């Protein structure tokens with residue numbers, strides 16, 4: 001019973017019987033012997049044929065008008081949209097006879113439109129056309145509401161990628177949106193047909209019951225009911241059979257079922273974004289291993305030993321040399337200014353041609369907003385200036401170019417392959433959208449797939465791929481249009497470690513073969529170390545750090561940069577320098593001078609090679625392994641002894657990492673003086689610092705989170721840098 005109370009069985013059974021029993025009893029009344037003559041009687045034949053014809057035409061009308069209506073309701077924003085959506089429910093809740101009357105008042109001889117039509121020699125009521133109009137009137141909401149619901153629960157990520165690949169809106173609608181919604185479209189169409197077939201009240205009111213003209217099967221059954229009940233039952237049986245056939249067609253096992261979740265290709269198909277930290281085996285496993293031809297270092301044209309530096313060598317029929325991984329065009333610089341007040345984002349970045357800039361920052365810092373602004377996606381309002389090379393794509397007085405005209409490539413966390421296309425057709429989608437003949441696009445796709453080690457997957461559907469394979473295909477697809485700028489948003493975060501590293505090396509090889517200006521949003525140190533030339537750190541919508549990747553990883557100057565690089569970073573103001581104060585022991589400074597920084601932990605003593613003036617902003621950096629931890633205030637006069645509150649202990653390689661915060665209010669030290677009292681100018685936010693200890697040392701200390709401890713670090717281990 002799956003935890004359900006037993007009593008639910010009784011009402012559930014009664015409910016099912018309420019529907020099934022009347023239909024079953026109808027079947028018991030059918031006289032099989034007289035069935036055939038009754039069904040083939042001229043009146044019955046005409047009615048059945050008329051019902052089928054009018055229902056098909058009404059359904060076509062519903063699809064032709066209902067699909068655009070559902071698209072507008074779900075995707076466009078216009079005044080009164082909710083009212084229109086609510087009004088569309090009317091035919092569902094009104095008695096059909098009222099619907100028929102409403103149609104008469106509009107299209108009848110003296111109706112609002114009927115009078116005009118009469119003058120033009122057209123009469124609708126009591127014609128076969130009236131049957132179609134009545135059927136469409138009651139059936140349209142079924143299709144619109146089914147499709148509208150599906151559209152609203154379907155995100156637009158696939159459409160966005162298709163736009164960056166160069167597809168125009170109509171192509172996106174026909175090749176991306178509608179195929180993705182095929183199940184809902186088929187369901188809605190079948191429901192609309194079923195409703196049209198069973199329509200009675202509006203038809204008899206608006207179209208009457210003229211045999212062969214407007215007398216559909218439901219009307220025929222109704223009229224026969226008093227004169228020939230057996231015939232009415234036999235005809236009802238026909239409707240029951242047709243209705244059952246429709247239900248089976250709509251919900252039978254052959255109804256298109258495209259795997260969304262759980263299947264290895266859920267990431268490939270663009271299913272829900274996998275949560276961080278999910279078991280690595282679920283996505284990205286490479287079932288058949290990394291094929292030998294796919295080794296990234298050898299797989300990319302320019303990555304091959306002796307390959308041309310620009311990757312101009314033709315591969316796989318020569319197509320790559322001009323459009324794919326080996327670019328014919330030189331890389332282009334990118335300039336961005338994005339100010340979106342509603343998101344608190346104000347960022348300016350200049351990226352020289354061919355540079356890979358890693359964009360780091362905590363959640364909500366504005367990284368995705370920056371990428372969306374470059375791609376022309378996101379629909380946010382604000383001041384956005386984007387220049388790629390000498391092309392101004394958006395700016396003051398310049399209308400924003402649509403994504404398809406920007407020549408940017410998008411590679412996201414989800415591969416977002418189009419589920420109904422083969423892998424090869426997915427890669428060919430962009431070139432075809434940009435006008436390349438289909439055969440040439442297929443050749444290019446094959447060549448690029450071979451470059452990413454996925455040639456053997458060309459004929460598969462996305463749901464037949466692992467996450468890692470799908471991401472390799474997505475890389476090939478993103479490069480197939482030879483974008484000027486590549487926008488990469490956490491591309492490997494949904495993959496297991498091995499698949500992520502293979503995909504990363506692939507991107508690296510592609511970049512080496514043909515440098516391409518790239519913005520790379522990531523939370524992964526490996527991405528920065530292996531791919532990035534430069535790092536910018538965003539915090540609260542602003543650039544707080546910008547420097548060469550190596551510099552940011554070793555000498556970060558922002559709180560996030562410090563956490564990312566795995567070093568302790570305390571920000572503050574310089575209070576004393578060896579040159580300025582003269583009180584510091586310069587001997588501590590191996591090769592540099594000493595400095596004192598007022599921070600949230602109190603005064604921090606360190607060494608510096610920068611020229612620091614008193615009261616300038618600076619940061620103090622020290623490695624977690626340079627920190628020793630004590631239960632009691634250390635003896636002697638260590639320069640940096642911080643009273644802290646232990647917040648957590650976690651494994652860190654062979655060591656254990658102890659996390660602590662400032663532990664404000666902790667009074668201790670010798671004689672009870674307020675050791676480590678924060679400087680008034682120090683930032684107010686509590687800062688996390690870490691100490692790496694051996695498991696034995698942690699066990700000996702016996703500390704648990706919530707306890708107050710002392711973190712001690714020698715001044716010689718602390719580097720002070722200008723901010």
Ligand SMILES: Nc1ncnc2c1ncn2[C@@H]1O[C@H](COP(=O)(O)OP(=O)(O)OP(=O)(O)O)[C@@H](O)[C@H]1O
Nearest residue numbers: 342343344345361362363364365366367368369370
């Ligand atoms: N569609 C939206 N409508 C309104 N505000 C949004 C929307 N998307 C994001 N924001 C807000 O804009 C700010 C920047 O968000 P953005 O998604 O760019 O951050 P992010 O750095 O990419 O974060 P994450 O690492 O979590 O993806 C955040 O404050 C966020 O709440």
